[in-house]
Amino acid sequence: MLEYAEPVTKLIDEFKRLPGIGSKSAQRLAFHIMRLPEADVERLIDALQEVKRKIRLCSECNNLTDVDPCRFCSSPTRDRSIICVVEEPYNLVAIEKTRSYRGLYHVLHGSLSPVRGIGPEMLRLDNLLARLKPENNQGVKVKEVILATNPTTEGEATAIYLSHLLKPLGVRTTRIAMGMPVGSDLEYVDEVTMDKALANRHEI
Amino acid sequence: MLVETEAIILRTYKLAEADKIVVALTRRAGVVRGVARGARRLRSRFGAGLEPPVVVDFAYFEKEGQELVSVKRAEVIRSYFDLARHRAAWEAAMYMSLLVGELIPANHPDERVFRLLRSCLDALSEVPGRWERVRRYFEIWLLRLSGLWPGMARCVRCGREWGMSEDTVWDKGELVCLRCGTGMRVQPTVRRAVGAALVLGPLEFAECEVPVGVGRLTESLITDYLENR
Numbered sequence: 350m351l352e353y354a355e356p357v358t359k360l361i362d363e364f365k366r367l368p369g370i371g372s373k374s375a376q377r378l379a380f381h382i383m384r385l386p387e388a389d390v391e392r393l394i395d396a397l398q399e400v401k402r403k404i405r406l407c408s409e410c411n412n413l414t415d416v417d418p419c420r421f422c423s424s425p426t427r428d429r430s431i432i433c434v435v436e437e438p439y440n441l442v443a444i445e446k447t448r449s450y451r452g453l454y455h456v457l458h459g460s461l462s463p464v465r466g467i468g469p470e471m472l473r474l475d476n477l478l479a480r481l482k483p484e485n486n487q488g489v490k491v492k493e494v495i496l497a498t499n500p501t502t503e504g505e506a507t508a509i510y511l512s513h514l515l516k517p518l519g520v521r522t523t524r525i526a527m528g529m530p531v532g533s534d535l536e537y538v539d540e541v542t543m544d545k546a547l548a549n550r551h552e553i
Numbered sequence: 554m555l556v557e558t559e560a561i562i563l564r565t566y567k568l569a570e571a572d573k574i575v576v577a578l579t580r581r582a583g584v585v586r587g588v589a590r591g592a593r594r595l596r597s598r599f600g601a602g603l604e605p606p607v608v609v610d611f612a613y614f615e616k617e618g619q620e621l622v623s624v625k626r627a628e629v630i631r632s633y634f635d636l637a638r639h640r641a642a643w644e645a646a647m648y649m650s651l652l653v654g655e656l657i658p659a660n661h662p663d664e665r666v667f668r669l670l671r672s673c674l675d676a677l678s679e680v681p682g683r684w685e686r687v688r689r690y691f692e693i694w695l696l697r698l699s700g701l702w703p704g705m706a707r708c709v710r711c712g713r714e715w716g717m718s719e720d721t722v723w724d725k726g727e728l729v730c731l732r733c734g735t736g737m738r739v740q741p742t743v744r745r746a747v748g749a750a751l752v753l754g755p756l757e758f759a760e761c762e763v764p765v766g767v768g769r770l771t772e773s774l775i776t777d778y779l780e781n782r
Contacts (some may be wrong), residue, residue: 369567369568369569369570399675403601435744447625461640462647463643463644463647463648464564464647464650464653501604501641502604502605502606502633502634502636502637503637505634505637505638506637506638506640506643509637509638510640530595530596532596533596533665537598538600539600539602539629540601540629540632541601541604541607541629541632542600542601553573
């Protein structure tokens with residue numbers, strides 16, 4: 350990067366540190382920033398600073414929030430007897446889009462991964478177990494925990510681990526179904542997905 | 554050039570919005586690294602074919618001078634997805650896949666490594682509770698196939714053959730007699746278990762008693778290699 354002025358090189362280097370951004374993309378983003386009007390750049394800086402200043406983890410569910418507890422945990426319209434466990438905050442958004450789930454959430458911030466050195470102690474589990482007691486859940490007993498970890502081997506291992514923790518506590522523990530995506534074609538489905546789809550079939 | 558071969562998916566990493574970097578042990582070309590475009594999309598053509606560890610019918614394009622190949626097909630031949638139901642078995646499977654990626658250089662075909670990993674993954678699915686023994690078997694053989702396994706028949710320093718019940722020591726990466734060195738003791742039972750691993754299959758080895766010294770020896774060899782490479 351010797352051919353650019355030092356501030357430009359610095360900006361490119363910072364962009365390169367972001368996930369999924371290589372040299373070319375970093376260069377393109379840096380040049381885009383340089384072409385922006387001053388006001389747009391200020392707005393971007395404000396947004397970055399605000400997110401760092403205001404966003405924290407909800408003390409109940411570990412979701413990213415600007416108020417504690419988050420809007421899900423403090424909402425009087427949510428069903429406090431069901432908790433849906435997800436790996437990351439953005440997984441929660443996918444479930445919310447369905448508009449059919451009205452329970453609470455719990456975000457683990459990861460999944461078990463021996464390859465990446467992530468064991469159970471690195472998942473945010475302590476406050477999940479605490480929430481199962483009515484005294485920590487506004488007097489409501491948790492009836493069901495839905496394990497909505499990803500349909501990967503890591504997500505599956507995490508779900509199995511959680512089920513071993515939760516079942517002895519007398520909580521109904523369910524796993525989201527794995528199977529055919531809507532709009533796909535049986536002809537092209539692989540045997541693992543088909544096997545899971547058959548195992549998770551339901552009566553109509 | 555299009556390459557079509559059987560492969561075991563060892564590891565994947567997220568790339569950009571919907572892609573994956575794939576590390577695979579192929580039967581024909583050894584360890585290859587490639588990009589699977591769109592692999593994280595809901596209706597990806599790869600489906601469960603990139604969920605490690607899994608044996609797949611694998612096809613990729615490679616170009617001269619390019620480190621990453623372009624993955625075109627990964628159709629499931631044998632999936633080990635259900636190993637995730639037993640954490641210790643799944644961890645052993647992931648460990649074995651990781652070890653292949655660390656010990657076997659890229660683009661260095663050796664069908665024996667492919668057959669070893671495949672047979673050990675099969676064994677993990679078939680020997681409930683004896684996963685540790687399969688893991689040790691895999692370590693011994695992988696170290697041997699990578700040329701890291703030491704000579705065990707005699708002292709490498711004085712050349713004397715061991716007696717049946719003679720203790721030996723592991724000293725500076727070599728197995729030597731008590732007169733020639735000092736270090737971690739290697740009991741004759743460890744040497745016998747290693748000898749058994751070299752003549753038995755993983756399922757048969759899983760039926761044998763495996764002393765803890767075997768694990769100490771293999772782990773010491775692997776750690777030495779990884780720290781000094």
